[in-house]
Amino acid sequence: MKEKLSILWGKDGTKSVLASLISIVIGMAVGALIVVLVGLLNPSMGLGTMWEGVRLVFGGLFSTGRDAAGQLTFGFNPTNIGNMLFRATPLILTGLSVAVAYKTGLFNIGAPGQYLMGTAATLILALSIPTETVPAPLVWVIAFAGGSLAGAVWGCIPGLVKAFLNINEVLACIMTNWIAANLVTWMFDRGSLFENLQNTVENTKTAYIYKTSFNGVETSKMGLDLIFPNSQVNGGILIAIVIAILMYILMNKTTLGYELKACGANRHAARYAGISDKRNIVLSMAIAGALSGAAASLYYLAGNTEFFWSTYQSLPATGFNGIPVALLAVCNPIGVIFTGCFMSMLDIVGLQLTNLTAYNEYITDVIISIIVYLSAFSLVIKLAISGSHRKHRKAAEPAPVSTAPPDGGDGTPEKGGEQA
């Protein structure tokens, strides 16, 4: 019986990977199709541009620019790959944020707001603590912790109102997003508390905050810059991977993770089993918020990134892109590492398209949205699989389900495992 189960489990894992791969291929094919259609309908572009666009959609990561004859060249490009890893860092963490909340049955669309609050806290801490008196690495740690904490606090709010006031968490998240966007702008605006953090040295730029490297605080490269020269990569990616592994352990190997997943599977049943559903909802949103905040911390502590503080009209895309990252990984923390890298690869593709052809980077957003659309069905397909599997088992052994609470206890982790 146990062997059978493990085989099934393995099969299920392969199936989710397959489903995700299919979504990716279809998404990219549709993206290429749109490129082709636009190329055909737009007389100024011509077939050459169209073909270049299609090649870049699929192989933009390995693009090395144009040669002397103006032809696109491809090859191993360490700068692109390094930048991909750098951009993947926050995406992995926001993806984890969405994934953890999803396991608890919550749709964390509030990642952008949590990300913004994390950004503000990180920058304020990293830039206001004088590095003359406090060693820079310590400032780094304080700023990272502060960013995560700010995200956690912001994530708590939708959790609290969901648990105690029964407000739909999607709506609460959206409202807190926009409140955060205005709040952060307010903090850095002229006449506000942190006005002095506005970048006045490089006066070609308006509405930017100092880079953290102005205060000597930046993430250690950990030797990655030797492997990927001329890129922005730093140790942040390693930290993100470690956090992903920790989340995997938390969700799958600890009591807390079990309780969170039980709440996600059926809130009322979990309460019946003696699990405090309200506490777990708040906790899950707090963890999710902390992850989004950490994403912002790692991105802005890199030392070479700048924050445009006038954010009240738009929310950071990194937060929203956590949703496709998580859905594509079927909310598996380890899977999130790979899908995060994939999404940042699409980012690089978009940049190459903008720089090298008449197309623009928004085509990659189209591809992402199509992948999310497809993942809406892939979850359903997987549900159907686990449903038929359960029926199968029932038919095979008509064992009395009602007699045994331990049997029910057995059933739930299985379900969690299948979803993972």
Added chain:
Amino acid sequence: MTFLIQQTLIYAVPLMIVALAGVFAERSGIINLALEGIMIFGAFAGVLFVNLTQQAGVFDAAKANDNYLALQGFMLLAMLVAAILGALFSLLLSFASVNLKADQTIGGTALNLMAPALVLFFIRIVANQNTLQMYTGDAASWFMIKKSMFGYGRNDDMGFFGSTFIDKTYLATYICIILFVVLSILLYKTRFGLRLRSCGENPQAADSLGINVYKMRYAGTTISGALAGMGGFVYALTTANCASTGEVAGFGFLALAVMIFGNWKPLNIAGAALLFGLFKCIAASYTSIDINGDGVFLLAQLGISPHIYRMLPYLVTLVVLAFTSKKSRAPKAEGIPYDKGKR
């Protein structure tokens, strides 16, 4: 006061009509989280139609001769185009959630991601920048109702009623209000409306009485898409000078909040929309609001940061939801894919 009422209406009406769009979808049993995306898409479709028609010079003669009827007709056509394309776009959601029984929240999120991406992709290619505007002129000179159309001179007074509800308004606003009333009656007083609502409450029972649940859900979502698309264009026309930028400032989500606050009932929704419209209006133009007409701009003189005013609509939404959501009663079967075999 006149200014305040006009501005409030400008913000409240798109909210109201889009919230009603949400009602049609949810009452039929589909959670339409994609309202925002459909609004963005509808706004783009309408603006693109206006832009292309202007480029072709179809209404140039009417504009030159001050033929206001033709120009208003042009606007109505643009609204219709936005509605049709919004409905088409929403088919993606209904197909996923009715035929494929997909997770409606994820499907809606996908549409919300897709609309701005597609729209910005095409705007960049069509206009070579991030905004698509009218080809010539502005929204006010082409589509706004002015007192000169009724034979009043520049200095003539139309009276309070005239200057508030006729001068410097858009016909689109009133079309939306009429549609809102008509569709509310459709939902509550006709056979079709009753059937639609039954599919959102107990689809199995509805099916047993011979109602095609799939068809009704398609109908609900398509009406929803048409209304949201039109609402998006009306929003772009009246508040953004008929320009499409790939976003509607969270209006679709605000409309969802209005719908929940209004307890899925049209009359309550109209009231909720007016409340939120008022706050949105304060946020957008608090510096020029002269409440009692004595030349004192009270809100600007209070010395409160503009960011507070901008935050206000969202804060108020959250607080109001906190007080009302315990009592709120969503359609029972919303979000659950209809499965014929399930009892």
